[in-house]
Amino acid sequence: MGRGDLSDAEWARLESHLPRNTGRGGRWKCHRKVINGILFRLRTGIPWRELATRFGRWQTVYDRHRRWSADGTWERILRSIQASADAEGRIDWSMVGVDSTVCRAHQHAAGARKRAPRVTGKRTRPGWHRPDEALGRSGGGLTTKIHLAGExxxxxxxxxxxxxxxGDxxxxxxxxxQLRVSRPAxxxxxxxxxCLSADKAYSSRHNRRYLRRRQIRHIIPERRDQRTHRRSRGSAGGRPAGFHRELYARRNEVERCINALxxxxxxxxxxxxxxxxxxxxxxxxxxxxxxxx
Structure with a gap:
């Protein structure tokens, strides 16, 4: 086992959630070796062509990752693992944080063809080819933003x-x-x-109304301009939003989750x-x- 590869314990948790051979066409290569190659590229960020030969042909590793990204296999694996963790009581639902982070796009990430390539069969969903390719231009150049909810x-x-x-x-x-954890039973x-925590960027009437309608307790600080506007309207401005400073301190958990990613x-x-x-x-x-x- 090389550095960063799946350990035996990790492979035991993952193996049961992987897709099986259907008996049609060629058989899958060893899942563990290919996934270790995907994890190696994930950790190092090297070009796919530079993968070590111990992971097999780089085309096989790249094609597996691209296909599973296109047909939603990675998302299904993630949800299956989350469902197993929830059944074992390993998800902390007491506080879920919402936040985002900006990722700088390398120059190789730009230049995708505007017209989506022709897709054959059912392995790739054309709807996944977004016209903006999740690339935006800001003061720092081309960037992509990851929005997430962390437990x-x-x-x-x-x-x-x-x-x-x-915006956030x-x-x-x-x-x-996107938050949907199945119950195996x-x-x-x-x-x-x-309970849901978020920073001031998420403070809006629309968001608070949505959370109240779904009966989700939330801890979101009120922005200064919103507070001033509410007070200027007097009793018509409504009551101030509830805020629990001690519980809001747990917002660092979602920030640490982003740091781990x-x-x-x-x-x-x-x-x-x-x-x-x-x-x-x-x-x-x-x-x-x-x-x-």
Whole structure:
């Protein structure tokens, strides 16, 4: 086992969630060797062609990652691992934090063809070819933003990739819409945390109304301009938003979750041209965090 490869304990947690051979076409190569190659590239950020020969042909490793990113296999694996962790009581629902982080895009991430390539079969979903490719231009150049919801154990529950200049508050509902942890014993998936924390960027009437409608307790500080506007309206401005300073201190958990994700160089700097491939890269980093704990 090389440095950064899956340990026997991690492989035991992951193996049961991987897709099986269907008996049609060629058989999958060894999943463990290929996934170790994907993890090596995730950790180092090297070009796919520079993968060591111990992982097999680099085309096989890259194609596996691209296909599983396109058909949603990585997302299904992540949700299966989360469901198993929830059944074992290893998800801290008492506080879920929502936040975002900006990733600088490498020059190799730009230049994708505007027209989506022709897709054959059912392995790739054309809808994943976004017209903006989740690339935005800001003062720092080309950037991509990762929006996520992290549980109290500093592991991501839901992920969303957007262009770097998109705001945080407008994406909170979309991120929570991705939060869906199944129950292996049956029943509706869990989609609501006990409490949600977020910073001032998420303070808006629309977001607070959404959280109240779903009966989610939230700790979001009120912005100064919103507080001034509310007070200027007198009794018509409504009551001040509730805020618990001691519980809000736990917002560092989602920030530490982001820091753990960006320890992977292929996440901290985007090298993938296509948005769906980069979404798969971030999802693989999230899967690794769930396997390690």
């Amino acid at each position: 109290g154990g500093r592991r991501p529950l839901a992920l969303l990739v957007t262009p770097g200049q998109w 508050g407008s994406q909170m509902i979309s991120v929570l819409g 049956g029943g509706h998936p869990r989609t609501r945390p006990d 960006k320890n992977s160089r292929a996440v901290a700097t985007r090298y993938d041209k296509r948005a769906y491939v980069f979404q798969g890269t971030v999802t693989v980093a999230a899967i690794r965090l769930w396997l390690r704990t």
